[in-house]
Amino acid sequence: MSKYLYCIVGKSGSGKDSIVNYLCDRYGYTKVQSYTTRKPRADPQDKYNHTFMTELDFQRDKYDDKVIASTYFDGHHYWTTPDMLDNADFYVIDIQGLKELKRKYKHRKIISIYIDARDDIRIRRMRKRGELPSEIGKRFKNDKEKFSEADSYDFDWAVKNNGRFGIKRICRKINRAIKNNERTYCI
Numbered sequence: 001m002s003k004y005l006y007c008i009v010g011k012s013g014s015g016k017d018s019i020v021n022y023l024c025d026r027y028g029y030t031k032v033q034s035y036t037t038r039k040p041r042a043d044p045q046d047k048y049n050h051t052f053m054t055e056l057d058f059q060r061d062k063y064d065d066k067v068i069a070s071t072y073f074d075g076h077h078y079w080t081t082p083d084m085l086d087n088a089d090f091y092v093i094d095i096q097g098l099k100e101l102k103r104k105y106k107h108r109k110i111i112s113i114y115i116d117a118r119d120d121i122r123i124r125r126m127r128k129r130g131e132l133p134s135e136i137g138k139r140f141k142n143d144k145e146k147f148s149e150a151d152s153y154d155f156d157w158a159v160k161n162n163g164r165f166g167i168k169r170i171c172r173k174i175n176r177a178i179k180n181n182e183r184t185y186c187i
Contacts, residue, residue, distance in 0.1 A: 002178065005085060005108045007101065008092045010115030011147060012139035013122030015161040017049045019115060020090045022171045029089040035061070038076035042130035049092070050078075069093060069101040074138055082107070095146055095153065113174070114155040118162050 008016045023029050036050045037058055058077045061067050070079035071094050078097070085091060086107055093101065102110055117125075119140075126136045157177070159170060 002089050003108055004111045004178075005088070005105070006090045006111050006113055006178070007098050008090060008113050008115060009095055009098055009155070010117070010161075011122060011143040012136075013125040014115040014117040015125065015167065016092045016115050018167055019159075019161065019171060019174070020092055021048060022167050023090065023174060026168075026171060027175045030087065032080050032084045032088040032091040034078055034080045034084070034091070034093075036076055036078045038074070038078075068104050069097040071097045073142055095149075111157065112153075112155045113157040113159060114153075115159050115161050117160070121162055 008020055010016045020029075020031050024031050033049065033051050035053045035057065037053055037055050038050075040050075040052055055077070058067075058070075058079060061079065061081065062070075066081045067079045068082050068085065070077060072078075073094075078094075080091065080093075082105065085101075085105060091101075098110075098112055123136060126139065131139070157174075159174070161167075161170060
């Protein structure tokens with residue numbers, strides 16, 4: 001495990017989970033499988049991205065002061081605990097959660113990585129994973145609100161994931177940057 005926690009941030013369909021899953025499978029990194037109260041998606045890979053919990057589980061963790069970063073979207077909670085973060089290299093998180101995490105989590109240095117993708121590619125990816133047009137519309141609306149200030153946010157690294165380079169090449173470059181202990185990086 002690294003002395004850094006790499007936090008992956010990006011709009012829906014930008015490829016965050018695909019990139020992190022590939023990095024873990026190919027290079028042996030670990031990731032936070034955050035908790036959520038939403039139901040699993042039709043995409044069979046979804047079970048590797050989250051642990052599906054109940055609203056009662058969220059309230060219990062909150063009451064026990066175990067929630068270190070959380071967000072609420074489309075009627076569902078997403079959260080993580082310090083133990084989960086201490087035992088992982090990567091965490092896929094939204095921008096709101098990242099800000100909260102940077103305030104609360106002091107065990108390791110956080111490297112924020114922004115994954116950017118064109119809207120048409122994001123839509124295609126969301127359709128491929130089985131999301132309905134109404135769900136895609138909600139995600140775009142949410143992203144517009146949440147990422148309205150992303151241009152002014154100082155991410156440590158930035159990655160364009162428009163399909164031009166391919167996930168293998170992107171992950172190879174991210175892995176090289178990690179191995180070289182680079183503090184800032186742009187792909």
